[in-house]
Amino acid sequence: MAEITENTLVSVQGLAKYFPVGGSFFHQPDAFIHAVDRINFDIPSGNSLALVGESGCGKTTTGKLLTRLLDPTEGNILLRDTASDGGQMIDLAGLKGSELKNFRRRVQMIFQDPYESLNPRMTIFDIMSEPLAVQNIGSLAEREERVVQLLEQVGLTPATSFIFRYPHELSGGQRQRVAIGRALVVEPTFIVADEPTSMLDVSIRTGVMNLMIELGDKFGVSYLYITHDLAVARYTSQEIAVMYMGKIVETGHTEEVLQNPLHPYTKALISAVPVPDPALKREPPDIKGSISKPINPLPRCRFYDRCPISAKVCEESHHPPLEDKGAGHQVACYLV
Numbered sequence: 001m002a003e004i005t006e007n008t009l010v011s012v013q014g015l016a017k018y019f020p021v022g023g024s025f026f027h028q029p030d031a032f033i034h035a036v037d038r039i040n041f042d043i044p045s046g047n048s049l050a051l052v053g054e055s056g057c058g059k060t061t062t063g064k065l066l067t068r069l070l071d072p073t074e075g076n077i078l079l080r081d082t083a084s085d086g087g088q089m090i091d092l093a094g095l096k097g098s099e100l101k102n103f104r105r106r107v108q109m110i111f112q113d114p115y116e117s118l119n120p121r122m123t124i125f126d127i128m129s130e131p132l133a134v135q136n137i138g139s140l141a142e143r144e145e146r147v148v149q150l151l152e153q154v155g156l157t158p159a160t161s162f163i164f165r166y167p168h169e170l171s172g173g174q175r176q177r178v179a180i181g182r183a184l185v186v187e188p189t190f191i192v193a194d195e196p197t198s199m200l201d202v203s204i205r206t207g208v209m210n211l212m213i214e215l216g217d218k219f220g221v222s223y224l225y226i227t228h229d230l231a232v233a234r235y236t237s238q239e240i241a242v243m244y245m246g247k248i249v250e251t252g253h254t255e256e257v258l259q260n261p262l263h264p265y266t267k268a269l270i271s272a273v274p275v276p277d278p279a280l281k282r283e284p285p286d287i288k289g290s291i292s293k294p295i296n297p298l299p300r301c302r303f304y305d306r307c308p309i310s311a312k313v314c315e316e317s318h319h320p321p322l323e324d325k326g327a328g329h330q331v332a333c334y335l336v
Contacts, residue, residue, distance in 0.1 A: 004089065008080065009045040009222050010066070010190055011089065014038045015075035017061055021295055034294050035061040037246035038075065040322070043190070043239070045080070048216065048223040050233030050254065052269070053243035056291065059226045060112075062243070063192040066224060067109045068092055068100060079106060082189055105135050108183035112195040114175035118167040124151070124178055125163045131186045150181040153218075155211060173204040177211070184215060191216075194226045209236055230273055234258060242266045245294050245302040247319060252329035262331045264307050301334075309335055 004011050017036040023029030036058045043049045051059050064070040066077055077092040081103075095103055108131075111117035118127055128150060129143040138146065144163075151159035154177040167175055176196060183191050193212065197205040213236060216223055225236050233240050234254055241251040242265065250263040261267045268285035275282065287306045301307070301314045313334050314320075322330040 004042070004078070005044075006087075007044045008042050008078075008089075010043040010080075010224075011076075011078040012039060012041050012066070013076040013078065014040065015062070015065060015077065015093075016073045017058075017065055017070060018073045031296050034246045034297055036065065036072075037297075037319075039243075039246070039248045041241050041248060041251060043222055043224065045189075045222060046220065047239060048225060048237040049239045049241060050225040050227060050237035051241050051243055052227055052230060052233050054228060054269075054291065056294075057243045058246040058294075059228075059243055060194055063109065063194050063224060063226050066092075066190075067107050067192050068095070068104070069109070079103070079190065081106070101135075105131070105137075105186040106188055107190045107192070108186065108188040110176075110179050110183050110191060110193045110196045113199050114172055114179055115167075115199070117179055118175055120167050123164050123166060124170075127167075127178060128182045128185055131182065135186055137186065146185060147181075150185055151178075153184075153215065154178070154181045155207075156181075172200050173208060176200060176208055180208075180212060180215070184219060184221070187219065188221060190222050190224070192224045192226065195228070196225075197232065198227070198229070205232075206235075212236070230258065230270065242269065245292065245297065247302050247332065248322065249303065249332045250330065251322065253327070256327060256329050260329070262325060262329070262336045263303075263333050264309055265303050301332075311335060 015036060016038050018032040018034055020029035021031040021033060041049065051062060053059055065072050072093050075093060078089040079092050080087045081090045092103060125147055128147045132138055132143045132146065147163060148159040151162055156162045156174060156177055197208050200208060225233065227233055237254055240254040240257050241248050244265050250257060250266045258270065261270055268287045271285045286308045289306050292305055299318045301319050304310050304314050320332045320334050322332045324330050
Protein backbone atom coordinates (compact mmCIF):
# COMPACT_ATOMS: atom_id res chain seq x y z
CA MET A 1 0.00 0.00 0.00
CA ALA A 2 1.31 3.38 -1.03
CA GLU A 3 1.83 6.12 1.49
CA ILE A 4 -1.11 8.52 1.79
CA THR A 5 -0.25 11.82 0.09
CA GLU A 6 -2.09 15.08 -0.50
CA ASN A 7 -3.20 13.62 -3.86
CA THR A 8 -4.77 10.48 -2.36
CA LEU A 9 -8.56 10.52 -2.63
CA VAL A 10 -9.39 7.00 -1.39
CA SER A 11 -7.22 4.73 0.76
CA VAL A 12 -8.39 1.22 1.62
CA GLN A 13 -6.48 -0.37 4.51
CA GLY A 14 -6.90 -3.96 5.65
CA LEU A 15 -10.48 -4.10 4.38
CA ALA A 16 -12.29 -7.38 5.04
CA LYS A 17 -15.81 -8.77 4.78
CA TYR A 18 -16.66 -12.22 6.15
CA PHE A 19 -20.13 -13.71 5.72
CA PRO A 20 -21.22 -16.34 8.27
CA VAL A 21 -22.21 -19.78 7.02
CA GLY A 22 -24.64 -21.92 8.98
CA GLY A 23 -25.25 -21.21 12.65
CA SER A 24 -28.61 -20.69 14.31
CA PHE A 25 -30.31 -18.80 17.10
CA PHE A 26 -28.62 -21.04 19.66
CA HIS A 27 -25.27 -21.66 17.94
CA GLN A 28 -22.76 -19.19 16.59
CA PRO A 29 -21.55 -19.89 13.03
CA ASP A 30 -18.19 -21.62 12.87
CA ALA A 31 -17.55 -21.03 9.17
CA PHE A 32 -17.20 -17.81 7.20
CA ILE A 33 -16.99 -16.91 3.53
CA HIS A 34 -13.95 -14.69 3.13
CA ALA A 35 -15.44 -12.54 0.37
CA VAL A 36 -12.91 -9.74 0.89
CA ASP A 37 -9.84 -10.56 2.94
CA ARG A 38 -7.68 -7.69 4.23
CA ILE A 39 -7.04 -5.82 0.98
CA ASN A 40 -5.16 -2.55 0.50
CA PHE A 41 -5.17 -0.05 -2.35
CA ASP A 42 -5.13 3.70 -2.96
CA ILE A 43 -6.82 5.81 -5.63
CA PRO A 44 -5.29 9.23 -6.40
CA SER A 45 -7.58 12.19 -7.01
CA GLY A 46 -8.49 12.45 -10.70
CA ASN A 47 -7.42 8.86 -11.45
CA SER A 48 -9.43 5.68 -11.85
CA LEU A 49 -8.69 2.14 -10.68
CA ALA A 50 -9.98 -0.98 -12.44
CA LEU A 51 -10.64 -3.95 -10.15
CA VAL A 52 -10.54 -7.10 -12.29
CA GLY A 53 -10.97 -10.81 -11.67
CA GLU A 54 -13.28 -13.73 -12.33
CA SER A 55 -16.83 -13.98 -11.01
CA GLY A 56 -17.02 -14.61 -7.27
CA CYS A 57 -13.61 -13.16 -6.41
CA GLY A 58 -15.07 -10.34 -4.29
CA LYS A 59 -15.09 -7.38 -6.68
CA THR A 60 -18.71 -6.34 -6.18
CA THR A 61 -18.49 -6.89 -2.42
CA THR A 62 -15.52 -4.52 -2.38
CA GLY A 63 -17.55 -1.92 -4.25
CA LYS A 64 -20.46 -2.25 -1.82
CA LEU A 65 -18.08 -1.86 1.11
CA LEU A 66 -16.66 1.35 -0.34
CA THR A 67 -20.16 2.80 -0.72
CA ARG A 68 -21.17 1.45 2.72
CA LEU A 69 -23.99 -0.64 1.26
CA LEU A 70 -22.27 -3.34 3.34
CA ASP A 71 -20.55 -2.81 6.67
CA PRO A 72 -16.94 -4.05 6.77
CA THR A 73 -15.87 -6.79 9.16
CA GLU A 74 -12.43 -5.22 9.54
CA GLY A 75 -10.35 -2.43 8.08
CA ASN A 76 -10.58 1.23 7.15
CA ILE A 77 -11.98 3.13 4.15
CA LEU A 78 -10.41 6.58 4.12
CA LEU A 79 -11.95 9.25 1.89
CA ARG A 80 -10.65 12.78 1.55
CA ASP A 81 -13.23 15.33 2.63
CA THR A 82 -12.79 17.98 -0.05
CA ALA A 83 -15.39 20.18 1.69
CA SER A 84 -13.32 20.55 4.87
CA ASP A 85 -10.35 22.74 5.56
CA GLY A 86 -7.19 20.96 4.51
CA GLY A 87 -9.14 18.07 3.02
CA GLN A 88 -8.63 15.66 5.91
CA MET A 89 -9.12 11.91 5.46
CA ILE A 90 -12.34 10.55 7.00
CA ASP A 91 -12.80 6.87 7.82
CA LEU A 92 -16.09 5.84 6.19
CA ALA A 93 -16.00 2.46 7.93
CA GLY A 94 -16.75 4.13 11.25
CA LEU A 95 -19.43 6.60 10.17
CA LYS A 96 -23.01 6.20 11.35
CA GLY A 97 -26.26 8.12 11.31
CA SER A 98 -26.24 11.68 10.00
CA GLU A 99 -22.48 11.63 9.41
CA LEU A 100 -22.84 8.64 7.09
CA LYS A 101 -25.79 10.27 5.30
CA ASN A 102 -23.80 13.45 4.71
CA PHE A 103 -20.87 11.51 3.27
CA ARG A 104 -23.07 9.46 0.94
CA ARG A 105 -23.20 12.44 -1.41
CA ARG A 106 -19.41 12.16 -1.72
CA VAL A 107 -19.57 8.52 -2.85
CA GLN A 108 -22.08 7.11 -5.34
CA MET A 109 -22.50 3.81 -7.20
CA ILE A 110 -23.51 2.83 -10.74
CA PHE A 111 -24.93 -0.69 -10.74
CA GLN A 112 -24.44 -3.39 -13.33
CA ASP A 113 -28.01 -3.98 -14.47
CA PRO A 114 -29.89 -0.87 -15.66
CA TYR A 115 -33.09 -2.93 -15.83
CA GLU A 116 -32.99 -3.72 -12.09
CA SER A 117 -31.41 -0.59 -10.63
CA LEU A 118 -34.17 1.83 -11.67
CA ASN A 119 -37.56 1.79 -9.91
CA PRO A 120 -40.16 1.00 -12.61
CA ARG A 121 -42.86 2.93 -10.71
CA MET A 122 -40.91 6.20 -10.73
CA THR A 123 -40.42 8.67 -13.57
CA ILE A 124 -36.94 9.62 -14.71
CA PHE A 125 -37.33 12.93 -12.87
CA ASP A 126 -38.27 11.16 -9.63
CA ILE A 127 -35.36 8.72 -10.00
CA MET A 128 -32.75 11.40 -10.63
CA SER A 129 -34.08 13.95 -8.14
CA GLU A 130 -34.48 11.49 -5.25
CA PRO A 131 -30.82 11.84 -4.11
CA LEU A 132 -31.31 15.63 -4.04
CA ALA A 133 -34.44 15.22 -1.93
CA VAL A 134 -32.73 12.82 0.47
CA GLN A 135 -29.85 15.27 0.93
CA ASN A 136 -32.21 18.28 1.16
CA ILE A 137 -30.53 20.00 -1.78
CA GLY A 138 -32.42 22.80 -3.56
CA SER A 139 -36.07 23.59 -4.11
CA LEU A 140 -38.33 21.63 -6.45
CA ALA A 141 -37.63 24.06 -9.29
CA GLU A 142 -33.87 23.88 -8.68
CA ARG A 143 -34.01 20.08 -8.65
CA GLU A 144 -35.89 20.02 -11.94
CA GLU A 145 -33.30 22.37 -13.45
CA ARG A 146 -30.48 20.16 -12.19
CA VAL A 147 -32.09 16.99 -13.58
CA VAL A 148 -32.65 18.61 -16.99
CA GLN A 149 -29.01 19.73 -17.01
CA LEU A 150 -27.75 16.22 -16.18
CA LEU A 151 -30.00 14.58 -18.79
CA GLU A 152 -28.53 16.87 -21.42
CA GLN A 153 -25.00 16.10 -20.26
CA VAL A 154 -25.49 12.31 -20.37
CA GLY A 155 -26.80 12.55 -23.92
CA LEU A 156 -30.56 12.19 -23.38
CA THR A 157 -31.74 15.11 -25.50
CA PRO A 158 -34.03 16.91 -25.55
CA ALA A 159 -34.37 16.42 -21.82
CA THR A 160 -38.02 17.46 -21.86
CA SER A 161 -38.88 14.31 -23.83
CA PHE A 162 -37.28 12.04 -21.21
CA ILE A 163 -37.88 13.69 -17.86
CA PHE A 164 -41.40 12.38 -17.27
CA ARG A 165 -41.03 8.99 -18.95
CA TYR A 166 -40.74 5.68 -17.11
CA PRO A 167 -37.78 3.26 -17.28
CA HIS A 168 -39.68 0.71 -19.41
CA GLU A 169 -39.93 3.35 -22.14
CA LEU A 170 -36.14 3.57 -22.45
CA SER A 171 -33.57 1.27 -24.01
CA GLY A 172 -30.83 -0.38 -21.94
CA GLY A 173 -28.26 2.20 -22.97
CA GLN A 174 -30.61 5.07 -22.14
CA ARG A 175 -31.37 3.54 -18.74
CA GLN A 176 -27.67 3.30 -17.94
CA ARG A 177 -27.24 6.93 -18.92
CA VAL A 178 -30.00 7.77 -16.44
CA ALA A 179 -28.13 5.75 -13.79
CA ILE A 180 -24.95 7.69 -14.57
CA GLY A 181 -26.83 10.97 -14.25
CA ARG A 182 -28.38 9.87 -10.95
CA ALA A 183 -24.91 9.11 -9.57
CA LEU A 184 -23.60 12.54 -10.63
CA VAL A 185 -26.59 14.63 -9.56
CA VAL A 186 -25.26 15.22 -6.00
CA GLU A 187 -21.77 16.09 -7.30
CA PRO A 188 -19.78 13.23 -5.73
CA THR A 189 -16.00 13.03 -5.76
CA PHE A 190 -15.85 9.22 -6.06
CA ILE A 191 -18.03 6.73 -7.96
CA VAL A 192 -18.00 2.93 -7.85
CA ALA A 193 -19.02 1.60 -11.28
CA ASP A 194 -19.94 -2.10 -11.06
CA GLU A 195 -19.53 -3.47 -14.60
CA PRO A 196 -21.53 -0.52 -16.02
CA THR A 197 -21.34 -1.75 -19.64
CA SER A 198 -21.57 -5.55 -19.31
CA MET A 199 -25.38 -5.61 -19.75
CA LEU A 200 -25.32 -3.34 -22.79
CA ASP A 201 -25.06 -4.14 -26.49
CA VAL A 202 -21.48 -4.18 -27.76
CA SER A 203 -22.27 -1.39 -30.21
CA ILE A 204 -23.03 1.14 -27.45
CA ARG A 205 -20.49 0.14 -24.80
CA THR A 206 -17.76 2.43 -26.09
CA GLY A 207 -20.15 5.38 -26.12
CA VAL A 208 -21.08 4.83 -22.48
CA MET A 209 -17.42 4.41 -21.46
CA ASN A 210 -16.47 7.60 -23.30
CA LEU A 211 -19.34 9.39 -21.58
CA MET A 212 -18.16 8.29 -18.13
CA ILE A 213 -14.57 9.33 -18.87
CA GLU A 214 -15.70 12.70 -20.23
CA LEU A 215 -17.99 13.43 -17.27
CA GLY A 216 -15.34 12.23 -14.83
CA ASP A 217 -12.87 14.74 -16.24
CA LYS A 218 -15.49 17.50 -16.33
CA PHE A 219 -16.68 17.06 -12.74
CA GLY A 220 -13.39 15.92 -11.22
CA VAL A 221 -14.70 12.46 -10.33
CA SER A 222 -12.51 9.41 -9.67
CA TYR A 223 -13.87 5.94 -10.46
CA LEU A 224 -13.45 2.43 -9.18
CA TYR A 225 -14.33 0.33 -12.24
CA ILE A 226 -15.34 -3.22 -11.37
CA THR A 227 -14.99 -5.43 -14.42
CA HIS A 228 -13.99 -8.87 -15.67
CA ASP A 229 -13.09 -7.41 -19.09
CA LEU A 230 -9.43 -6.46 -19.39
CA ALA A 231 -10.20 -4.37 -22.49
CA VAL A 232 -12.59 -2.21 -20.46
CA ALA A 233 -9.97 -1.87 -17.72
CA ARG A 234 -7.37 -0.80 -20.25
CA TYR A 235 -9.70 1.74 -21.87
CA THR A 236 -11.00 3.38 -18.73
CA SER A 237 -8.40 3.26 -15.97
CA GLN A 238 -4.88 4.45 -15.28
CA GLU A 239 -4.38 1.85 -12.53
CA ILE A 240 -5.41 -1.80 -12.28
CA ALA A 241 -5.75 -4.28 -9.41
CA VAL A 242 -6.17 -8.02 -10.00
CA MET A 243 -8.30 -9.84 -7.43
CA TYR A 244 -8.47 -13.56 -6.66
CA MET A 245 -10.54 -15.17 -3.89
CA GLY A 246 -10.83 -12.00 -1.85
CA LYS A 247 -7.16 -11.03 -2.18
CA ILE A 248 -5.47 -8.51 -4.46
CA VAL A 249 -2.61 -10.39 -6.10
CA GLU A 250 -1.21 -7.74 -8.46
CA THR A 251 -1.57 -4.00 -8.95
CA GLY A 252 0.11 -1.19 -10.84
CA HIS A 253 -0.19 1.05 -13.87
CA THR A 254 -2.62 -0.56 -16.31
CA GLU A 255 -0.28 -0.77 -19.30
CA GLU A 256 2.61 -2.02 -17.16
CA VAL A 257 0.54 -4.85 -15.65
CA LEU A 258 -1.06 -5.89 -18.95
CA GLN A 259 2.19 -5.73 -20.93
CA ASN A 260 4.34 -7.28 -18.21
CA PRO A 261 2.18 -9.49 -15.94
CA LEU A 262 4.13 -11.11 -13.11
CA HIS A 263 1.61 -13.10 -11.06
CA PRO A 264 0.64 -16.51 -12.54
CA TYR A 265 -3.06 -15.68 -12.19
CA THR A 266 -2.70 -12.39 -14.07
CA LYS A 267 -0.84 -14.23 -16.83
CA ALA A 268 -3.68 -16.76 -17.02
CA LEU A 269 -6.30 -13.99 -17.24
CA ILE A 270 -4.47 -12.30 -20.09
CA SER A 271 -3.86 -15.58 -21.96
CA ALA A 272 -7.60 -16.31 -21.78
CA VAL A 273 -8.54 -13.13 -23.68
CA PRO A 274 -9.79 -14.18 -27.14
CA VAL A 275 -7.85 -12.95 -30.17
CA PRO A 276 -9.84 -12.03 -33.32
CA ASP A 277 -7.75 -14.24 -35.59
CA PRO A 278 -9.09 -17.73 -36.40
CA ALA A 279 -5.71 -18.80 -37.75
CA LEU A 280 -3.94 -18.10 -34.47
CA LYS A 281 -3.74 -21.03 -32.07
CA ARG A 282 -3.01 -20.27 -28.45
CA GLU A 283 -2.09 -22.54 -25.61
CA PRO A 284 -4.73 -22.87 -22.88
CA PRO A 285 -4.07 -20.95 -19.63
CA ASP A 286 -1.41 -22.70 -17.59
CA ILE A 287 -3.41 -23.18 -14.39
CA LYS A 288 -4.81 -26.25 -12.67
CA GLY A 289 -8.31 -27.21 -11.51
CA SER A 290 -11.03 -24.73 -10.66
CA ILE A 291 -11.48 -21.98 -8.09
CA SER A 292 -11.54 -23.19 -4.49
CA LYS A 293 -14.32 -22.48 -2.02
CA PRO A 294 -13.70 -19.29 -0.03
CA ILE A 295 -15.10 -20.81 3.19
CA ASN A 296 -12.49 -20.71 5.96
CA PRO A 297 -9.60 -20.78 3.47
CA LEU A 298 -6.18 -21.90 4.64
CA PRO A 299 -3.82 -19.03 5.50
CA ARG A 300 -1.46 -19.93 2.63
CA CYS A 301 -1.52 -18.32 -0.83
CA ARG A 302 -5.06 -18.38 -2.23
CA PHE A 303 -3.77 -19.41 -5.66
CA TYR A 304 -1.64 -22.30 -4.37
CA ASP A 305 -3.91 -25.15 -5.53
CA ARG A 306 -4.03 -23.85 -9.11
CA CYS A 307 -0.58 -22.32 -9.46
CA PRO A 308 1.79 -23.86 -12.04
CA ILE A 309 4.90 -22.64 -10.18
CA SER A 310 3.89 -23.31 -6.57
CA ALA A 311 6.60 -24.41 -4.15
CA LYS A 312 6.89 -25.52 -0.52
CA VAL A 313 7.30 -21.94 0.70
CA CYS A 314 3.86 -21.13 -0.73
CA GLU A 315 2.25 -23.96 1.24
CA GLU A 316 4.01 -23.32 4.52
CA SER A 317 3.77 -19.51 4.60
CA HIS A 318 0.89 -17.11 4.96
CA HIS A 319 -0.57 -15.45 1.89
CA PRO A 320 2.24 -13.29 0.44
CA PRO A 321 1.96 -9.52 0.88
CA LEU A 322 2.08 -7.14 -2.06
CA GLU A 323 5.72 -6.27 -2.81
CA ASP A 324 6.88 -3.47 -5.07
CA LYS A 325 8.80 -4.75 -8.09
CA GLY A 326 9.56 -1.29 -9.41
CA ALA A 327 7.59 1.55 -11.04
CA GLY A 328 4.69 1.00 -8.65
CA HIS A 329 4.13 -2.56 -9.91
CA GLN A 330 3.18 -4.69 -6.88
CA VAL A 331 2.80 -8.47 -6.80
CA ALA A 332 1.74 -10.90 -4.05
CA CYS A 333 3.95 -13.90 -4.86
CA TYR A 334 6.99 -15.42 -3.14
CA LEU A 335 8.42 -16.78 -6.40
CA VAL A 336 8.31 -13.68 -8.60
